[in-house]
Amino acid sequence: MTEPLLSVDSLDMRFGGIVALDHISLTAEKGAITALIGPNGAGKTTMFNCITGMYRPTSGSIRFAGREVAGRPAFEIARAGVARTFQNLALFPGLxxxxxxxxxxxxxxxxxxxxxxxxxxxxxxxxxxxxxxxxxxxxxxxxxxxxxxxxxxxxxxxxxxxxxxxxxxxxSQLVLLDEPMAGMSAGEKKAMSDLILRVRSDMGKSFLIVEHDIPVVMELSDKIVVLNFGRKIADGEPEAVRNDPKVIAAYIGGED
Amino acid sequence: MFAQVLFSGFALGSIYGLVALGFAVVFKATQVFNFAQGALAVCGAYFAVTAISILGLPFPLAILAMLAASALLGVIIHMTLIQPLSGRSMLAIIMVTIALSIVIRAVIEIIYGPQGRVLSTPLPTGVFIVGDLRMPKLHLTAAATSWVCMAAFGAFFRFTRVGLLMRATADRHEAAMAAGVNVNLMNRLAWAIGSVLAGIGGLFLGQLQIVSTELETIGLLALPAVVIGGLQSIPGAIVGGLLVGMIEQFSSSYISPKSTDIAIYGFLLLILLFRPWGLLGDQETGRV
Structure with missing residues (x-):
């Protein structure tokens, strides 16, 4: 059996007494679009920051393309093949x-x-x-x-x-997108979804996406991981996650 | 007299612009307001004294050694003082740079003694005379070298890949890291460049006067220069340096040699009151 492109295993991230990520394990397969969803404060961006080396996780393992990368500096992880975008845009304004x-x-x-x-x-x-x-x-x-x-x-x-x-x-082999559709109109969201799918088919990239728009996520993703208060509460195909009572209680139900 | 004062203002201002450019490169990259920039200029002058007078190296080799020593000094300062304090308050880091300048001055006086040293180089020393205007060749060489250095670094930032990545890193650290840039390496390089530019300035200041720790005060004119020009602006540093040179020479000639600091810092105060982002700075981000 081949190893997933990204596998996070029993990852803990604590800031002082606050547990931001509590023993999270997840995988992102090669060629797949994996979504990471959950209410605000669930730990999604913290997870991104751990994977990309912006934070040094308290404990646990992050394997990317067969290599342990947990705690490595951000630029090394980027060079290993992980690219990302930021929730609040991080462009170079002077360029x-x-x-x-x-x-x-x-x-x-x-x-x-x-x-x-x-x-x-x-x-x-x-x-x-x-x-x-x-x-x-x-x-x-x-x-x-x-x-x-x-x-x-x-x-x-x-x-x-x-x-x-x-x-x-x-x-990169894996692109992490932090809320790529936030603040976009329905038309722009559709264009962004199409773009992601086009990049996957034309360039063979895999994606890990944080996004709040549930219908878009259901449509786009191969697999969905749901976090709530730093814990993983569901992990599976969109259909299964959509019908998971824990997810509905924690998140989707709350929205409807 | 006007043309004569204009000439010396331009020549000295070019040197100040060079030192100020070094300050601005460091500030843009690491947001460190480096009060040791004057001390770095003094170090450059003493590196030159060491290489030329004490070690007796041939001039071109001595200059290379002095440039290498200045660059290394910048790298060491970044690695031992600045990088470990990154993320701390600006005040803490400013205090460290002030302490550094005091320590550098003390170390130099212990090693070389408190008296000044004469720096003798084979640079041309005669005077060009055009009409009434007397242009010492040393001033001309200093100004020309300063402008060549400023143009070279301008081209480096504008046209090379490393220059692009340095600009990117200065703009947004986390985005640069995510794009695979070794941010610490880029910042170290910025400190090396800042120290080298200060060192070249110190070399010429030491030639025009005498090499002593008193040169630090002149090197520190880089501070009003960058604030006048605009803290975040590279061309602003050069323009600010030129202006400071002009103000210094004009006030010295037309008012009194004692009035130069009053004129320079008085102008600085006007800038801070009415245009706190500097002449060429960005109003959004560059406010002092």
Whole structure:
């Protein structure tokens, strides 16, 4: 049996006396869209921060692509193949849209800092390739004409797309999206869903998604993990999760 | 007289701009308001004294050694003082930089003694005379070198991959980390650049005057320069440096040599009152 792309095992995250994540285990399979849902304060973003190395988990294991990554620095986990977007957008405001996306390209650039600074032939070639790829991503997102804009000049939905584009640029295997549809209209949500599906089929990426819009999540996901107050209360296919009485009591029932 | 004062203001202002640029690079990257920037300039001057007068290295080699020592000093400061305190209050870190400047001054006086040293280099020392205007070659070399360095670092940030990642890191740490950037490495590099630029400034200040720990006061003119130019702005640091040089020379010539600090800090006060984000700063983020 092959190992899942991401497997989190008995993960604990405590901040002082507060237990943010209580012995959580979950997996994300290669090629799948896995959703992480739960009411506010359930620990979804904390889980993202542990997986991406922004937080050092108190205990437990996080295996990605066959390697233990729990507690590794964020940039190493990113280089191992995990990209992410943030709940409140984290773009580089002083850089253009094109440069924002280009930044995602250099994590694996094999020629080092010194060569990059001295502009060796090899690093120049890598830069040309990266720039061509950034144009491809912009084309894929349909944003080529916005390349020279600054992020703040774009509407919120397009800023989210830029951040998504940077994650795509990272050549990662797994993309973590933290509320990719927050603040979007129904039409924009549909476009974002289509984009995620298109990226999965065209680029073969896997996704772990935190999202509050339950109908969208049910439609999009292969598997759903439900957290509540730092505990996992359900894990399974959308249909099974939808009908789980614990989930309905904790979350979906509360919403309806 | 006007042209003469304008010339010396421009030459000295170029050096201040260079030191201020180093300050701004460090501030943008690590949000550290570095009160030791003047002390770093003094270190550069003493590194040059050590390499040239004490070790007797040939001039080009001595300059390389001085640049390497300055860069290493910046890296060591970041690794031992700044990185361990990251996330602490700005006040704590400012106190550390003030302490650092005092310690550097004391260490230098222990090693080299309290008297100043003469820095003799093979740089041209004559005077160009155009009409009434006398332009010492040393001032010209200092100004030209400053502008070459400023242009080179401008191009580095604008056109290279490392420059792009440094700008990105300065903009948003967590996004840079998520994109696979080794943020600590980028910040260390910023400190190396800041220290090197201060060191080059110190080299020229030590040439124009005498090498002593008193140069720190001149190096610290980088602080009013960056605040006047706009804390978050790289071109602002250069413009601020030039302005400080001009104000210094004009007040010295037309009012009194004792009036320079009053004029510089008086202008700084006006900026803080009426345009606290600086001449070229960003009104949203750059307010002092």
């Amino acid at each position: 253009t849209v094109f440069e924002n996306i280009l930044c995602g390209a250099y994590l694996k650039g094999s020629s080092g800092l010194l060569q990059g600074a001295l502009r060796s032939r090899r690093s120049r070639r890598e830069e040309h390739e990266a720039e061509a790829e950034a144009w491809d991503i912009l084309g894929f997102l349909g944003m080529e004409d916005l390349a020279a804009s600054k992020p703040a000049e774009l509407p919120y939905g397009q800023q989210k797309q830029v951040e998504f584009g940077r994650a795509l640029m990272q050549k």
